[in-house]
Amino acid sequence: MSATGIGPDRNSPGQHASRLCGKAFGAVMNVPEVPMRWAQSRLSGGRLGWLFVAPNLAVFALFSFLPVVIDIWFAVTGGSELLPQDRPYVGANNFSDLLTCGNYTDPNSCVRDLFWYGVWNTLEFVVIQVALMLGFSLLTAVVLNRKIVGRGFFRAVFFYPVLLSPVVVALIWKWILQRNGVANAAMEGLGAKPVEWLLNGTWAFSWTVFVSIWAHMGFYTLILLAGLQAIPADIYEAASMDAAPPWRVFRRLTLPLLMPSLIVVFVLGLIRAVQIFDEVYVLTGGGPGTATVYLVQYIYTTGFAQSVRQYGLASAASLLLAGVLLVLTLIQLRGMRSGERG
Amino acid sequence: MANIAKMLTATRGRGRWDWTDWASYGYLILGVCIMFGPVLWLAASSLKSESGLSEYPPSLLPTEQVRVSVPGYASPLPLFTIDAGERAGKQLAEIRRIGIQAQMVDPADPKAVIRVPVDGRTKVMRVHAAWDNYTDLIAKFNFGRYLWNTVFITTIATVLTLLVNSMAAFALSKYRFSGRDAVFLIMLATLMIPPTIVLVPNYLIIATLGLTSNPWGVIWPAVATPTGVFMLRQYMLTLPDDLIEAARMDNASEWRIYWRIVLPLSAPALAVLAIFSVMWRWNEFLWPMVVLSRSESFTLQLALNSFQGELTTAWNYLLAMTVLTLLPVTVVFLVLQKYITQGIASAGVK
Structure with missing residues (x-):
C-alpha cells in the first residue's frame, strides 16, 4: 500500500459546502465522545476494545453467522413458509431429494434434475474456465513483466473489465452476440454462416466461459504480475550469465518462484468459478434449455424466482455448496501458509 | 568478450528486437482489441438511433437515414x-x-x-449521434430514480463500512484485551461464508426487520467486510503507538484518539477501502435482486437487468443506460488506477 494518501484538498476553491458538511459530520462524530468517556472510566485496560469491535461483530453475527444456523434449520424443514416456526421438520429429506439419482451422470434420472444439470454444468465450467484463465493470466503477466513500452497502459486495459458490473459485462456481450450483432457480421465478412450464439447450447456454454474469463482475467493477472515482480532480478542475471535458454529459465526459475502466487490465484479462481452466477444469469438466463444453469442459479431460482419458493431445497443446496467452498478455502489457507514459508 | 556480446544482444527491449518482442506486442495489441474493443463498440452503438441499430451489417459510426x-x-x-x-x-x-x-x-x-x-x-445515410437515447432515458424512464437509489446505497454503505471497519481495526491493532485474537479470527472466518451461501436466511432476517424493498436492506449486510477489517488492521499496526500514548498523556479520550489521530493517519488505507467499497456496492447484483422487489427501489444494475428482459427491442435505451452505468466506474478507475491496482496487488482483494 502506498504511503501517499488522497487527503482532502483544503485549498481548492468552491468547497465551502463540502467543508461545511464535513464540519457537521465532525460535530456528529464528536457526540460519541461523552458516552465513550463514561465507558472508558468503567472499563479498565483494553476491555474498551470490545466497544469498538461491537458494531462490526454485531453485523457479522446477524448477517453471516446467524444465517448459517438458519440455513441449517431451513435445510431440514420443508414447505414454502419463510418464518422458521411455521416450517415442518422433514429431517434429511431435502438432501436426499437433491441427491437421489437413478444414474448420477444423467440428470434426467434424478429427482431434482435441474440441480444435477447445475452440478454437472458447474463442474465442466470450473474445470475449463479455471484452466484457461490461469493460462491466459499467467501468459499476460509474463508478457507484461517484460520491458514493455506502455506497460501501465496495457496493464490498465487488461484490468479494466474487472471493475465493470456483471450486468454491464453481460449486456456488452449480449449486444455483440445477438443475431444481428457484430460477431455475426464478422462471421459473414469471413464468408461463414451467421450463428445464433446464445441459442445453441454448446456455443452458449463456451461464451459463458469466455465472458467470465474476459471479465475476471485482469484481477488474476495483477496478482501474478505482483508475484513476478517480487522475484529478485539477480536470479535472472545469474541465469543469463549461464546462457540458460529462456524456456528453461521460465520452467526452472520463474514457475517455482511464482508457485505461491499461482496457488492463490488457482484457489481464488476456483472459489469464484464455483459461485458463477451474475454474468451468466443476465447473458443467457441459464439457457438455452439447461445448457448454462449453474449451481448458484439453481439456488436462486429454487429459493426466489419460482412461484412456490422452496427455501428448504435452496438452503440444502447452498449447504452442499458451502461444503465445497470450505474445502477449497482450507486448501487456499494451506497454500498461503506454505507460500509464506517458501 | 563473446559472453559480453551475447549478453548485449540478449538484452530485450533495448537493442535489437527479437521474435519474442514481436510476439509480446502482438499479443498485447490483440489483447487491447479484445478487452477494450467491446466497450468501445458498446459506447459507439449507444449513440445510434433505433433505425441505425437495425442496420445490418452494423456500421462503425452512428448513422441514420437522411x-x-x-x-x-x-x-x-x-x-x-x-x-x-x-x-x-x-x-x-x-x-x-x-x-x-x-x-x-x-x-x-x-x-x-x-x-x-x-x-x-x-x-442515403449520414453520421448522426442520437443523443436523445440519453436524454430520453431521463425523460421517459425512471432513470433518475434508479441512479438516486444506487448513489444512496453506495454512499451510505461506503461511509458506514469505513466507520465500522475502522473502529474494529483500531481495537484489533491498538488494544490488548482477552479474546482479541479470537475476534480477529472470527472476522476472517466470515470470508468462508460467501453471500451466495446465506442468501435465503439473510432474506429471512431482512424480511423480519421489515427491510425488503428498502435500500437499508442492501446496506446493512454490506457494512461489515472481513477484507476491510483485515486491510485497515494491517495498516494501523504500522502506526507508532507512541502517538497514542502521547495523546493519552494529554488526557484525550479513546474516542478522540481513534477519531482525531488514528483515522486521519490511516487515510491511505481508508482511501483504498473506500474505492473498493464503492465498486462493490455500485456493481452488486444478486443480493439487491433478492431484497429489492419493487421497481421503484431498483438500483441501476437491477433496472438494466429488468430492461433487458422487458424491452428486448429497445436496444438504443438499453445501450445508453449501460454506458451511463459503467461511466462512473470508468472515471473512478482512470483517476484512481494506481490505488486500485496497488490495493489489489498488496491485499489480494476484489
Whole structure:
C-alpha cells in the first residue's frame, strides 16, 4: 500500500459546502465522545476494545453467522413458509431429494434434475474456465513483466473489465452476440454462416466461459504480475550469465518462484468459478434449455424466482455448496501458509 | 568478450528486437482489441438511433437515414439514391411503400410521383449521434430514480463500512484485551461464508426487520467486510503507538484518539477501502435482486437487468443506460488506477 494518501484538498476553491458538511459530520462524530468517556472510566485496560469491535461483530453475527444456523434449520424443514416456526421438520429429506439419482451422470434420472444439470454444468465450467484463465493470466503477466513500452497502459486495459458490473459485462456481450450483432457480421465478412450464439447450447456454454474469463482475467493477472515482480532480478542475471535458454529459465526459475502466487490465484479462481452466477444469469438466463444453469442459479431460482419458493431445497443446496467452498478455502489457507514459508 | 556480446544482444527491449518482442506486442495489441474493443463498440452503438441499430451489417459510426422535408408532405421523408435506370444517381424521397414498389418524389419537383422498385435503391445515410437515447432515458424512464437509489446505497454503505471497519481495526491493532485474537479470527472466518451461501436466511432476517424493498436492506449486510477489517488492521499496526500514548498523556479520550489521530493517519488505507467499497456496492447484483422487489427501489444494475428482459427491442435505451452505468466506474478507475491496482496487488482483494 502506498504511503501517499488522497487527503482532502483544503485549498481548492468552491468547497465551502463540502467543508461545511464535513464540519457537521465532525460535530456528529464528536457526540460519541461523552458516552465513550463514561465507558472508558468503567472499563479498565483494553476491555474498551470490545466497544469498538461491537458494531462490526454485531453485523457479522446477524448477517453471516446467524444465517448459517438458519440455513441449517431451513435445510431440514420443508414447505414454502419463510418464518422458521411455521416450517415442518422433514429431517434429511431435502438432501436426499437433491441427491437421489437413478444414474448420477444423467440428470434426467434424478429427482431434482435441474440441480444435477447445475452440478454437472458447474463442474465442466470450473474445470475449463479455471484452466484457461490461469493460462491466459499467467501468459499476460509474463508478457507484461517484460520491458514493455506502455506497460501501465496495457496493464490498465487488461484490468479494466474487472471493475465493470456483471450486468454491464453481460449486456456488452449480449449486444455483440445477438443475431444481428457484430460477431455475426464478422462471421459473414469471413464468408461463414451467421450463428445464433446464445441459442445453441454448446456455443452458449463456451461464451459463458469466455465472458467470465474476459471479465475476471485482469484481477488474476495483477496478482501474478505482483508475484513476478517480487522475484529478485539477480536470479535472472545469474541465469543469463549461464546462457540458460529462456524456456528453461521460465520452467526452472520463474514457475517455482511464482508457485505461491499461482496457488492463490488457482484457489481464488476456483472459489469464484464455483459461485458463477451474475454474468451468466443476465447473458443467457441459464439457457438455452439447461445448457448454462449453474449451481448458484439453481439456488436462486429454487429459493426466489419460482412461484412456490422452496427455501428448504435452496438452503440444502447452498449447504452442499458451502461444503465445497470450505474445502477449497482450507486448501487456499494451506497454500498461503506454505507460500509464506517458501 | 563473446559472453559480453551475447549478453548485449540478449538484452530485450533495448537493442535489437527479437521474435519474442514481436510476439509480446502482438499479443498485447490483440489483447487491447479484445478487452477494450467491446466497450468501445458498446459506447459507439449507444449513440445510434433505433433505425441505425437495425442496420445490418452494423456500421462503425452512428448513422441514420437522411430525411428531407418536401413541400406538400407533413413529415420529413426518408431519402434514397436510385441505383439504376434513367434516374440512376438521383436522390428521391419515399412517400410510401406498396409491396415491392415504392412511391417516391423528387424533392426538387414535389408534384410528380415516381414509382421505383424497392430493391433498386439505397438509403442515403449520414453520421448522426442520437443523443436523445440519453436524454430520453431521463425523460421517459425512471432513470433518475434508479441512479438516486444506487448513489444512496453506495454512499451510505461506503461511509458506514469505513466507520465500522475502522473502529474494529483500531481495537484489533491498538488494544490488548482477552479474546482479541479470537475476534480477529472470527472476522476472517466470515470470508468462508460467501453471500451466495446465506442468501435465503439473510432474506429471512431482512424480511423480519421489515427491510425488503428498502435500500437499508442492501446496506446493512454490506457494512461489515472481513477484507476491510483485515486491510485497515494491517495498516494501523504500522502506526507508532507512541502517538497514542502521547495523546493519552494529554488526557484525550479513546474516542478522540481513534477519531482525531488514528483515522486521519490511516487515510491511505481508508482511501483504498473506500474505492473498493464503492465498486462493490455500485456493481452488486444478486443480493439487491433478492431484497429489492419493487421497481421503484431498483438500483441501476437491477433496472438494466429488468430492461433487458422487458424491452428486448429497445436496444438504443438499453445501450445508453449501460454506458451511463459503467461511466462512473470508468472515471473512478482512470483517476484512481494506481490505488486500485496497488490495493489489489498488496491485499489480494476484489
